[in-house]
Amino acid sequence: MFGLKRGSAADLLVLLAVWAGLLLLFGQLSAGFLSPATLGSVANRIPALLLVATGMTLLMVTGGIDLSVGSLVGFCGTVVGVVMVDWGWTLPAAVACSIAVGLLLGSVSGLVSVKLRLPSFIVTLGMLEVARGLAFLAAHSRTKYIGDTIESLGTPIAGLVVSPAFLCALLAVALGQALLSYTVLGRQLVAVGANIEAARISGIAVDRPRIAAHALLGALTGVAAVFNCSRLGSADPNAGVGFELSVIAAVVVGGTSLLGGRGSVAKSFLGVLIVATLEAGLVQAGASEPLKRVVTGVVIVVAVLADTWRRRD
Amino acid sequence: MLRAEHLTKRFGSVTALADVSFDLRAGEIHALCGENGAGKSTLIKLLSGVHPHGSYQGRFELDGREANFASIRDAQAAGIAVIYQELSCIDEMSVAENLFLGRPTTRYGVFIDRGAAERRAAAALARFGVSLDPAAPMRSLGIGQKQLVEIIKALLRESRILILDEPTAALAEHEVEVLLAILRDLRASGIGLIYISHRLEELAKIADRVTVLRDGATVASMPIAAADPATLVRHMVGRDVAELYPTRTARRGPPLLQVRDLSVAAAGSGIRIEGVSFDLHAGEVLGIGGLMGAGRTELLSHLYGAWGRRSAGRVTLDGHRLDAGGPDSSLRAGLALVTEDRRRYGLCIEQSIGFNLSLSSLAQVSRCGVVSRRSEALRNDEWFSKLGVHATGLDAVVGRLSGGNQQKVVLGKALMTAPKVVMLDEPTRGIDVGAKMEIYALINTLTESGCAVLLVSSELPELIGVSDRILMLHDGRVTGTFSREQATPEVLMKAALGTAVVHTDAA
Numbered sequence: 001m002f003g004l005k006r007g008s009a010a011d012l013l014v015l016l017a018v019w020a021g022l023l024l025l026f027g028q029l030s031a032g033f034l035s036p037a038t039l040g041s042v043a044n045r046i047p048a049l050l051l052v053a054t055g056m057t058l059l060m061v062t063g064g065i066d067l068s069v070g071s072l073v074g075f076c077g078t079v080v081g082v083v084m085v086d087w088g089w090t091l092p093a094a095v096a097c098s099i100a101v102g103l104l105l106g107s108v109s110g111l112v113s114v115k116l117r118l119p120s121f122i123v124t125l126g127m128l129e130v131a132r133g134l135a136f137l138a139a140h141s142r143t144k145y146i147g148d149t150i151e152s153l154g155t156p157i158a159g160l161v162v163s164p165a166f167l168c169a170l171l172a173v174a175l176g177q178a179l180l181s182y183t184v185l186g187r188q189l190v191a192v193g194a195n196i197e198a199a200r201i202s203g204i205a206v207d208r209p210r211i212a213a214h215a216l217l218g219a220l221t222g223v224a225a226v227f228n229c230s231r232l233g234s235a236d237p238n239a240g241v242g243f244e245l246s247v248i249a250a251v252v253v254g255g256t257s258l259l260g261g262r263g264s265v266a267k268s269f270l271g272v273l274i275v276a277t278l279e280a281g282l283v284q285a286g287a288s289e290p291l292k293r294v295v296t297g298v299v300i301v302v303a304v305l306a307d308t309w310r311r312r313d
Numbered sequence: 314m315l316r317a318e319h320l321t322k323r324f325g326s327v328t329a330l331a332d333v334s335f336d337l338r339a340g341e342i343h344a345l346c347g348e349n350g351a352g353k354s355t356l357i358k359l360l361s362g363v364h365p366h367g368s369y370q371g372r373f374e375l376d377g378r379e380a381n382f383a384s385i386r387d388a389q390a391a392g393i394a395v396i397y398q399e400l401s402c403i404d405e406m407s408v409a410e411n412l413f414l415g416r417p418t419t420r421y422g423v424f425i426d427r428g429a430a431e432r433r434a435a436a437a438l439a440r441f442g443v444s445l446d447p448a449a450p451m452r453s454l455g456i457g458q459k460q461l462v463e464i465i466k467a468l469l470r471e472s473r474i475l476i477l478d479e480p481t482a483a484l485a486e487h488e489v490e491v492l493l494a495i496l497r498d499l500r501a502s503g504i505g506l507i508y509i510s511h512r513l514e515e516l517a518k519i520a521d522r523v524t525v526l527r528d529g530a531t532v533a534s535m536p537i538a539a540a541d542p543a544t545l546v547r548h549m550v551g552r553d554v555a556e557l558y559p560t561r562t563a564r565r566g567p568p569l570l571q572v573r574d575l576s577v578a579a580a581g582s583g584i585r586i587e588g589v590s591f592d593l594h595a596g597e598v599l600g601i602g603g604l605m606g607a608g609r610t611e612l613l614s615h616l617y618g619a620w621g622r623r624s625a626g627r628v629t630l631d632g633h634r635l636d637a638g639g640p641d642s643s644l645r646a647g648l649a650l651v652t653e654d655r656r657r658y659g660l661c662i663e664q665s666i667g668f669n670l671s672l673s674s675l676a677q678v679s680r681c682g683v684v685s686r687r688s689e690a691l692r693n694d695e696w697f698s699k700l701g702v703h704a705t706g707l708d709a710v711v712g713r714l715s716g717g718n719q720q721k722v723v724l725g726k727a728l729m730t731a732p733k734v735v736m737l738d739e740p741t742r743g744i745d746v747g748a749k750m751e752i753y754a755l756i757n758t759l760t761e762s763g764c765a766v767l768l769v770s771s772e773l774p775e776l777i778g779v780s781d782r783i784l785m786l787h788d789g790r791v792t793g794t795f796s797r798e799q800a801t802p803e804v805l806m807k808a809a810l811g812t813a814v815v816h817t818d819a820a
Contacts, residue, residue: 184675184682191672194661201619201658202673202726203644261663 008264011255014310015270018303019277026281033284036161043166044154044231046276048073048224050169050269052247053254054176055217057268060251061180062213063193063260064120066109069221069247071131073240076102076225078135081144081235091149099222105131106218110211120214128244135237143236146229154230165227172220176265185209193260249296250275253303274303314339314505315360315474320371322355322364329355330369331529337474337505342496344508344516344537347526348549348745353509356526357476360507361395362388394467395476400459402451409434409447412466441465441495457488461495468499475499476507481515493519513542525549558778559753563760565781566595570616570635570648570734570765575626577615585611585621586789593734598756598766600780602773603809608789609769610653613736616767617650618643631733644673649732651723653739653769659723660711667693667707669722674729696725701751717748724755735759736767741775753779773802787811 027034052069059066076098083094105127113123153165180186188209191199200206229235254271256263278299282292315337322330330352337343347353358364360373362382373380375391382388402411409431410417418430434447443461451459460480467475477496481489496506496519508520516523517537524534525548533548550557570593577586586608593599601609614620616628618637628635630646637643640650652658660669670693671678678689693707700721704714711722720740727735737756741749756766756779770776776783777800785793785808793808 182683182686184679184684187668187672187675187684190664190668191661194664195657197658198660199672201617201640201650201652203641203730204672205639205641261661 008267011264011267012270015254015267015274019270019274022274022277022281026277026285029281029285033281038280038284040156040161042276042280043162045280046272047154047163047165047169047227048231048243049246049250049272049276051172051220051224051227052217052243053250053268053272054172054265055213055220056247056251057254057256057263057265058176058180058189059120059213059217060256060258061189061193061260061263062210063196064113064210064213065248065258066106066120066124066127066214066217067244068105068109068124068127068131069217069224070240070243070245071128071135072102072105072218072221073225073228073243074237075105075131075135075138076222077229077235077239078139078144078237080150080226080229081146082138084146084150085144085235095223095226098225099219102222102225103215103219106221107211107215109218110214113214114207114210132237139235139237141237143234143238145234147233150226150230151233152230153227165230168223169227172223173265173269180263180265185212189213190261190263193262195261246275249300253300255307275300314376316374317356317360318372318374320356320359320369322359322369329529330359333371333526333529333531335524335531337507339473339505340500340503341521342500342506342508342519344510344520344523345526346510346513346516346523346545346549351526351549351745352529353526354478355529357395357478357507357509360388360476361385361393389470389472392471392473393476394470394472394474396460396463396467396478396480398479400456400463402459402463404452405450407431407448407450408438408445408454408462411451411462412437412447412469414466437465437469441468441498443495455488457484457492460484460492464495468504472504474505474507476509478509479511480508481510481512489515513545516540516545527551557750557753558775559750559757561598561757561760561781563596563757565597566763568592569595569631570767571627571629572616573627575612575615575628576624577611577621578624579611579621584624584789586615589626589786589789589791591784591791591794593765593767595733595763595765596760597782598760598768598780600776600783601767601769601786602771602776602783602805603786605771607786607809609786610738611789612786613650613738613767613769616643617648617736619650644730644732647731647733648736649673649727649730649734650736651727651738651740653742655719655723659726660719662712664711665708666697666702666704666711666714666722669711670696670707670725670729673726677730692729696729700725700755715745715748717744717751720744720748720752724752728759732764734765734767736769738769739771740768741770741772773805776800776805777802785809
């Protein structure tokens with residue numbers, strides 16, 4: 001699958017088994033869990049997560065990270081709201097604006113971090129505040145109701161069980177994995193994350209792939225912001241608070257290293273499924289919000305621990 | 314006082330030590346030599362508890378009683394201390410803090426008593442005749458001084474057996490003398506020392522006995538009087554040295570790389586390379602020698618575009634100007650570099666052989682930014698077999714290979730770009746004799762096909778054995794150019810020390 005190596009295929013199977021285990025477990029715990037309705041709602045929840053997790057994987061492979069994606073979802077969503085409600089533009093134009101804004105802010109983070117040699121952790125922590133502030137400024141701190149036009153993206157297509165948003169996210173995952181496995185840029189991302197000095201000496205212009213990864217993640221976050229609006233039918237400047245943590249959790253559960261040099265979009269996809277199923281399942285099983293957070297937190301650490309142990313010789 | 318009997322240690326299918334016995338008397342310096350991979354470091358790891366008892370066969374005896382160490386702590390408690398080549402001191406702390414690291418001098422068991430620690434440290438330093446300020450930050454010390462602090466730290470822990478792993482590798486001449494004097498004092502006080510060094514002439518000055526390891530087995534053990542360098546080398550290598558270097562067969566062609574009056578400044582400091590000129594011809598190996606800090610690595614890095622700012626001079630490759638624009642433009646122009654530190658600058662250690670091999674040639678194996686798996690595999694297979702990399706396949710992770718095989722991968726990566734000039738910085742450092750010979754043969758093949766090779770090496774025999782001509786650097790300047798016939802270790806050493814500027818007709 002996607003030109004992955006044998007060891008990687010084994011990793012995928014383990015993740016799939018964990019996911020299947022979760023489905024069975026929650027199926028046992030609450031009778032209605034394995035119904036089309038619940039699964040449909042999981043599928044509906046995850047497009048934004050999938051898109052951003054794909055971009056985040058590509059960035060984390062280089063050894064970078066972006067903490068501002070939650071705020072970017074908020075700000076880009078506000079842009080969609082302003083463009084559609086205040087200016088009366090069409091949905092495609094709003095999508096283009098959202099992507100452009102995401103791309104711009106992602107590139108800014110990338111340029112500042114790479115060219116000025118600051119850790120991306122710090123730069124994007126700053127961007128987290130900046131983008132959230134911009135969201136409130138642009139929206140005058142009010143939620144804008146957009147309505148049916150945008151909701152249609154998140155509703156299942158007649159005849160299919162899944163929504164356009166979900167299909168779009170799947171496409172992004174496939175393209176993301178292909179980029180990582182089959183392209184020169186993908187190789188460069190891995191090389192830069194694995195050993196940036198060796199990559200430089202090998203003749204790779206090391207700044208370019210790193211900035212590209214930030215920019216790409218920004219653009220994907222722009223798309224994710226649209227899907228997030230479509231779930232609510234409105235643009236909320238508060239949207240996406242804490243979203244970055246869900247994304248990073250999913251990517252890490254998928255086995256991507258925080259230190260760079262190792263990662264797979266396909267595995268992040270399964271990471272997203274696991275995290276989303278866990279959250280939906282806990283809700284269904286009647287767990288309270290605080291309890292849900294406790295369990296999710298523990299599961300993330302255990303998943304990474306298991307991954308580390310499996311890698312040890 | 315220490316006796317090791319019939320030690321055998323295996324890593325998977327590889328036998329690192331095969332039935333090695335070894336003993337150390339109190340008040341003795343016992344030298345351990347052997348090529349890299351001969352088993353020296355494994356033996357030390359057994360002795361110091363890094364590999365715990367039970368993971369190997371054989372037994373240790375300390376003062377006539379059986380002593381087997383389950384951990385590093387165990388071995389330390391028994392009085393065994395290792396001073397590794399890579400020092401483990403903490404630069405941010407003071408000399409005194411480093412000396413009592415892990416056992417701070419405290420008041421009421423809670424508060425660090427800096428004054429008392431410094432008084433104790435001063436006493437300890439004085440006892441060993443070392444004049445250092447205990448309050449000085451470790452950062453401000455030279456490597457030699459840091460090493461002394463490490464040794465004193467070990468002695469303060471009541472160590473009776475001191476193992477020194479290439480302690481003089483990074484030291485200047487006068488620092489070596491200071492260290493050796495201290496080691497002699499320690500010997501006189503009844504401490505047993507195991508001394509590992511590649512510098513054979515040093516052993517004659519300091520050791521009482523020498524044991525030579527090869528391929529995990531003891532091949533010889535003798536008093537130092539019987540161990541002249543030639544004998545030691547024969548034991549270490551297992552053959553006469555003359556056979557090491559292949560006969561050069563390439564014909565010298567027109568000049569490929571021309572360097573004229575090159576001066577380079579380091580960022581932030583002064584001129585590091587001054588007025589260097591030379592021609593490198595097709596089919597030729599030009600050796601570059603000199604001491605540490607003479608500017609050899611800097612010269613190669615600069616030509617490659619990875620270091621320094623050019624303040625004067627002109628470099629042409631095959632008639633085209635080479636402006637040190639960066640590794641990517643150098644590679645395009647046909648200039649490749651194999652760096653000295655392969656783990657740091659050469660390899661993505663957790664990636665596969667294939668990933669590393671093609672890393673510099675991605676543009677050649679891709680179309681519109683998409684890597685063609687077929688043409689990549691084709692090229693990788695070609696170099697994998699050309700270099701004779703010993704591994705299960707292209708998928709094998711580079712970090713698991715031996716030093717020699719790792720070096721072959723780095724070489725393959727550089728050569729896959731089809732360079733006209735290949736610069737090799739210490740290409741045989743830390744690899745075994747077999748792999749060395751293969752690399753020498755490869756250099757020969759390269760020059761036969763019309764490539765030119767610039768070779769930096771700290772080993773004079775290698776420099777003389779492999780090069781057609783040798784350029785000696787001292788303090789960033791050329792102090793001599795020698796043909797192969799003119800080059801003797803003595804002549805080269807003089808030029809390396811900068812005592813005489815020699816220009817011969819070899820240029």
